Every structure is written in C-alpha cells, then in structure tokens.
Amino acid sequence: MHIAHLIPLFPFLAFLINIFAGRRLKKASAWVAIAASTLSFLFSLKVFQDFKAGAGSYDLGTWLVLAGKPLSFGIIVDPLTIMMLFIVSFIGTFILIYSMGYMHDDPRFSRYFAYMSLFMSSMLGLVLADNFVLLLIFWEGVGLCSYLLIAFWHERPSAQAAGLKAFVTTRIGDTGFLIGMLLLFFTCGTFHFSDLRSLTGPEPVLTIAAILIFMGAVGKSAQFPLHVWLPDAMEGPTSVSALIHAATMVAAGVYLVARCFPLFVAHPIALQTVGVIGGISALLAASMAVVNNDIKRVLAYSTISQLGLMMLGLGVGGLSAGTFHLMTHAFFKALLFLCAGSVIHSVGIQDIQKMGGLFSKMKITGTAFCIGTLALAGVYPFAGFWSKDEILLAAYSQHHPFLLVVAFLTSLLTAFYMGRLILLVLFGSPRSEMHAHESPLSMTVPLMVLSAFAFGAGFWGAPIKTAAVEGQGAHLIMGISTLVSLSGLGAAYLIYIRRLNLLPISVLSSLEGLKQLLVRKYYFDEIYDYLFVQPCLRLARAAFDVDFNIVDGLVNFVGFATQWCSGFVRRSQTGFIQNYLLIQVFGLVVLIVWLLKI
C-alpha cells in the first residue's frame, strides 16, 4: 500500500486547525502540531520499512498535460527521500516540542505552530516530489514559511527587513531555477527526475540549464553570492533558525543538487561550478564566523560554511559524501541552535562577549552545546567527523587539490570559531550581570535526544552508497582532519581562555585591516545596496513619480475641469424659490408669445 503521499498531509491538517481554531486552542495548538509531525515521522518509518521490502516510487495519476506530454503527480521513494523525510519529521518533532518551552509566553503562540506545521508540510512535500513542477510548488512553500517565520516578531523593523531580504534574495535564485527547469523541458521535454539519467540534447544548453538549476540551490542554501540573507534571518525565533535555517530548508538546495546529480555528473562544467561555489561559500562564511559576536549569527555563518562544504562534496562527485554530511549536519546544527536558544532564553542577551561561565549554571545545555561543537568541529568519533571525512576523501580521490585545501582550511576555521563560541559562552568567568538558569524540561529533552544523534549519527555511515571511494589516502586524510580539528580547538583555547598572544603584536596590528574587512562582512551588503538595491529604489521612485504626477494628474485634471465648469452653472441655482418662480413666469410668457405668434 502506498502511504508516502500522506506524510505531508498531517502537518497540513495541523496547519489548517491551528490557523482557523488556534485562538480557541491556545496552548493545545502545540500538541496538534506535535501530534501531526509525530504521525509524519511514524509514517516515514513505515515508508522506510516498505522500501526495504521492495516498494518504490509511484504515481498518483496524471496531473497536467504540458505541450502534449503528461506530467504525473508522482511520489518518489528512494534512500535520499527517505533520509530527508526522516530528518524533517524527526528533528521537526523535537524542535516543536522545544518550541513549546521556548515560545511559551508569546502572544502569537498558535500562529507560530501553524506556520511551523505549514513549513513541515511543504518540506516533506518537497522531498517527495518526483518532478520539477511539483518540487517548485513546495520549494516556494518553504520559502513563504521561511519569510513568515523570520518576520514572526514583525513589531521589530529589523525582523521585517530580514524577512523581506530573505524572500527577495532567494527569489533571485528561484528565477534562475525556473528558467533552468523550463530550458530543460523545452530541450528534452521532461520535468521528471527519473529522466535525468538519459537526457539527450545539445551539450552547452544542458550545461546552462544545470547551472541555472543550481542557481535555485544557491539562493535556497545561502551560497555565495546569495548568502547575505541567512545571517539576517536570525531575527526570527531561535527554534525557527534551528529547523528552517539550519537543518532542513537551507539543505533543500543541497537536496536539489543531489536529486539532479545525474544531470550535473554528465556536464562537468556545471559540476565544477557547484564545487567552486561551495568552496568559496565554505571559506568565506567560515572566516566571517570567526569575528562575529552574536551567538546566533556565528552559527548562521557556520551553516553557510557547512552547506558550502556539502556543495563542495557534491561538486567533486561525492554524492554520498554530500548527502551524508547533510544528514549529520542537520542533527548537530539543529542541536547547536537549540542550545543557543536555550542560552538566549536563559540570559536574554546574544552577545557572546558579555557571556561566560554559563556551564556551571546550565549543565544540560552546556553538555549538549559541547557535543554539538565537537560534532561540528569534526572530532573523532562524533557525527561530523565521519561525514566531513567522506567529503575530504572524495575531494582527494577525485584529484581536486585546490578544493581539498579549501575544505581543510574551512575545517580549521570551523574548529576555531566553534571553540571560540563555546569557550566564550560556557567557560571562563562571566563578563556581565546574568541570571542564568537551566531551561524547562520541554527544552532540555530535545537537546538530549539530538545530542545522542549528534554523537552517534556518523556510525550508520552514508545513507546513500555509491561506488566506494576508499583509496590509498583514507587513513592519511583521517589523520590530517583530526589534527586540523584539534589544532583549531586548541588555538581557540589558548587565545580565549589562556589569553595568550599566539602572534607577535606587529603581525596582529597588521591583521587589524583584515579583521575590519571580516567584521563588515566583506562589504557584501554595501556593494549589493549600491549596485542593486539603490538603483531599484530609484526606479521605484521614478515609477511612483510618473504614477503620481502623470497618471493621477490626468484623473485629477478631469475632476478639476468638471468642477471648474460647474462653477458657472451652479450660480443659476440660487436656492430661493421666488427666483425659480420668476423664471417659470418668464418662460410661460415666452411660451404664450411664441404660441400665439404675436
């Protein structure tokens, strides 16, 4: 029996219930959402079981006929989809439980759970879609939910601006995605992913189509040069950042590339673009994370960087490496965001320079935070170690020395900034007045569960097995990777706890310029503002002037002219009845004279 298509329906039902009856349900709306997502999770497990028993993809019937070709309403069931279903429904359930505690006194409590349910529904639909058209619908759905949840506290102007920025920036990528998918359709006549293996068409056109499709992934996964929206997206509630902007939605870009992998493999230039963009994003974002002082923004940059690493893994041909890292990253990055949320919930500030020494007051959160950090830094035997190792190994065995160096540098920076983050937050002495307390059970239980997965998810190995990339250098790579991670953490310890100056003063002062560049985020916002935002605003203002002065002016002129003319006529209506009578008598006399022909 086919049940996969029911999975997105439960959260959608929860969305409908919460959006229409949320006011009456009050706190119960959280349970509606949690129940729906638990059902989705159980059904995902069932789908997995059926898949192992031999069930596969299926069609729900023909949906549209486009240019004479039927487009079926297809549901895809394969290891990649099952992995994503599992990630979304499992992590989603625990984040919803966490949200109960995190959002408990929010005035729009039920609205929050409605949006979260809608997001989960769209995300689950996205990974089940078997063609581009269906995927695009859910793709925009998750984008919408992302916008709604970033701007959830819309009383804050900064949250409104961040929501808009996220929506518009991803839309740029989506435009490319739409063009790419249509290009593919008009060249090869198919929207179905299953046909991507056997495409025939002119090589350059397909390469361009692949790169355009990748553009959509660049926007969604906040890759260079469209990465600017993700750090600002931290304006939303932290639980939203954990689910949407760390574990699931931003990984949709990586999922898209993995789903269209045959297309990319067949066109090396497109594949190389994926790898290079991923590498640039990984390094660029990691360097910005090093100097940031906002607990959530450090994690946001880290997310961009790790997504870049996944793209890099895919770009060097490591499908299993990229998707494996996607899975482990979802666990430990969601965990880290939830820990950050727990810290913010407790102390009410986000500036890590003002924190410190929180470990003794928040034992559970602190431990979970450390586990997440070790997993992200890639320390043996935590989850991140295994998946990062696969990416490094793929880059090594496929002979991409440049990308391999980039990946190692990223790992070093990752270990360093994560070390800096937890050392400044959890250890040392408090640097400001804080009344820290451990968070309620609804928040700490998800932390414990996700900690277990952040520790152990790596032992399963990659969910998608491709041809083994075991090579000569496997152990060498593992060794270097461990060394790099430990040295990054060690350097952070020496600098931020022991307060040692590792570099001579003269070198440090010459690095001041570089630091300024990093603090200002490579001036990306300023450059985009100058190049795109301001011209756009100027155009809008010009259009407004035309509308206000010319179009409205014409309408106003008609009204004004009528009024002006009527000014003469209305004088004949004096309002005095005797004037009318006089005119009447005068008219009568004229009539008589005329009729009698006097």
Added chain:
Amino acid sequence: MIPLGYFTFLSAFLFCTGVYGALTRRNVIGILISIELILNAVNINLVAFNKYLGTPDSLGQVFALFVIAIAAAASVVGLVLIISIYRNAKTLFTDGIHLMKE
C-alpha cells in the same frame, strides 16, 4: 349688461397683481395670499365666459366652485407647510429659508 371686457380686465388685473405679489413678497403668507388672488382671477374668467358664451349646464360656474374648494384645501396644506417651516427656520421671510443652497 356689463361688457365682457370689464370682467377680463378685472381678471387680468387680479392675475398680474397675484403674480407680482408671489414674485416680490418676502413673507411666505403674502405669497400664499397672492396665489389665492391668481386663483380668483381664474374663477372670474370662468364665470364670465360661462355667461357670455352660453355654455349649457353652467359648466363654468361648477368649475369655479371646484376651484374654490380645492383652493381652500391647498391653503390648508400651504398653511401647514408654513407652520412647519416657521418651526424649523424660525422665520417667515423667504430670504431666510435657503435649505436648497448650502
């Protein structure tokens, strides 16, 4: 027998007096009286022409009686209107009553 011209002249004189009064009087009651004059001018005409043209069944005289009856009714309505206008506008002069002009 008094010639017809005398009657028509009297009638025309009354009519013109009525019209002049209706147009120029500022007092609403004055206007009402002037309108009565106009009606009476018509009545004189009706009776006179009935006599001189020898219309059977005294049709003109009957018609004049009708006019008198209806004029009485009209006066009643007119006076009621005047009272209601006075209550609203606190005046009986037409230049004080200009509801139709803003």
